[in-house]
Amino acid sequence: MPETLTALGLSHYLMTGAVLFVLGLIGFVTRRNLIIMFLCTEMMFQGVALSLVAGAKFHANVTGQTFVIFVLTIAAAEAALALGLVVMMFRRRGTLDVDAWQAMSG
Amino acid sequence: MSTPLLLYIASVIGAIALILMMPRPEGTPASRLTPIGALLGAAALGGLWLAIAFKADLVTPDAFKGVVGLPATTFAYFYVFSAIAVAAAVRVITHRRPVYSALWFIMVVLASAGLFLTLSADFMAFAMVIIYGGAILVTYMFVIMLASQPREPGREDQAPEYDRVSRDPLWACVAGFLLLAVLLTVCFNADGTVQPNPAAAMASDAEVIATQLTDRGLDAESAEQLGSSPEYAADGVSNVERVGLDLFESHPLAIELAGVILLVSLIGAVVIAKTRVEDLFHAGRPVQPQPAEGEVG
Numbered sequence: 596m597p598e599t600l601t602a603l604g605l606s607h608y609l610m611t612g613a614v615l616f617v618l619g620l621i622g623f624v625t626r627r628n629l630i631i632m633f634l635c636t637e638m639m640f641q642g643v644a645l646s647l648v649a650g651a652k653f654h655a656n657v658t659g660q661t662f663v664i665f666v667l668t669i670a671a672a673e674a675a676l677a678l679g680l681v682v683m684m685f686r687r688r689g690t691l692d693v694d695a696w697q698a699m700s701g
Numbered sequence: 702m703s704t705p706l707l708l709y710i711a712s713v714i715g716a717i718a719l720i721l722m723m724p725r726p727e728g729t730p731a732s733r734l735t736p737i738g739a740l741l742g743a744a745a746l747g748g749l750w751l752a753i754a755f756k757a758d759l760v761t762p763d764a765f766k767g768v769v770g771l772p773a774t775t776f777a778y779f780y781v782f783s784a785i786a787v788a789a790a791v792r793v794i795t796h797r798r799p800v801y802s803a804l805w806f807i808m809v810v811l812a813s814a815g816l817f818l819t820l821s822a823d824f825m826a827f828a829m830v831i832i833y834g835g836a837i838l839v840t841y842m843f844v845i846m847l848a849s850q851p852r853e854p855g856r857e858d859q860a861p862e863y864d865r866v867s868r869d870p871l872w873a874c875v876a877g878f879l880l881l882a883v884l885l886t887v888c889f890n891a892d893g894t895v896q897p898n899p900a901a902a903m904a905s906d907a908e909v910i911a912t913q914l915t916d917r918g919l920d921a922e923s924a925e926q927l928g929s930s931p932e933y934a935a936d937g938v939s940n941v942e943r944v945g946l947d948l949f950e951s952h953p954l955a956i957e958l959a960g961v962i963l964l965v966s967l968i969g970a971v972v973i974a975k976t977r978v979e980d981l982f983h984a985g986r987p988v989q990p991q992p993a994e995g996e997v998g
Binding site for chain 1: 719723749753756768769770771776779783786787790791793794799802803806809810813816817820821822824825828829832833836837840841844845847848850861862863864866867868869870873874876877878880881884885888889895896897898901902903940943944947948951952955959962963965966967969970973974976978
């Protein structure tokens with residue numbers, strides 16, 4: 596039988612995951628550069644992935660690791676689309692400032 | 702300590718630290734407080750680990766294996782990697798230059814790959830480094846370099862204004878760390894509420910090998926014998942094999958859907974790239990002085 600995490604060991608990893616997630620969230624809200632904002636969403640993905648893998652270890656299976664593969668898939672798709680949009684928006688306004696696109700909020 | 706008071710104190714200190722470290726206009730008194738913010742942040746992280754160490758009586762190294770579930774030598778790496786991950790994450794959101802933010806994000810990815818290794822998730826660790834550090838971050842670097850704004854004349858050493866001044870750092874940090882305090886409290890009390898699910902535990906190496914042999918046409922009895930035989934047991938079943946088995950046996954539909962998503966985003970990215978943008982920046986009204994031809998776009 597492989598070694599598993601106890602609930603306390605799990606809480607260590609969950610806390611690190613929560614800190615990464617919240618730091619990404621704060622970065623998304625405060626930074627005004629479009630590219631940094633998308634980088635912060637990737638950081639939130641990292642926190643979630645860490646929690647998933649720790650949960651997998653806790654339950655002694657690999658389902659959490661399988662889920663992380665799908666998280667990676669979505670992250671890659673999101674990065675490709677978002678960065679394409681960012682380049683297009685930069686060419687239109689000449690700035691990466693999100694405030695330059697305030698008119699889109701209606 | 703029965704109440705997670707230390708956690709709340711650590712959250713408040715962390716919030717103050719992050720507010721101090723956020724990019725601010727230069728010359729204001731607040732912009733000189735960044736080193737103090739860094740010190741406070743380190744203190745907050747230390748307080749966080751101290752809180753869980755107090756809870757578990759982790760003062761003696763021998764206690765680790767029973768209390769945490771991992772050997773002390775492995776768990777030491779947890780502290781190292783998570784400290785690196787959190788520090789690099791703070792740097793990602795506080796650095797004024799996007800290129801350095803992206804480089805610090807690679808540090809976050811490497812540190813969390815290290816954390817995956819302590820959880821014996823080898824495949825995920827390497828996939829993380831290859832896909833995030835190798836593919837996604839290279840795309841980010843390309844876009845950062847493609848979309849870099851020309852510097853203001855006379856202030857070439859300065860980043861653009863939207864990188865130097867953050868938006869509402871105070872309220873974002875208050876809200877974010879409020880959320881963090883709640884999350885930490887839930888995680889902190891996990892050992893009272895969370896139970897491992899024995900039914901979900903993965904099959905032993907011998908069972909996995911026996912199933913594989915049966916699938917290849919061996920009769921069940923001799924497959925079982927072979928599976929538990931020493932020469933097969935010596936190799937065991939690696940983490941990659943386990944992830945692969947789980948992926949293709951339990952989630953075949955999800956794989957197909959993931960393929961569809963990748964295809965759709967591929968087509969979408971091509972469509973976006975081919976869209977003809979009315980180039981206001983370069984055609985009619987330049988916001989900044991024109992860069993040299995071929996430098997942008």
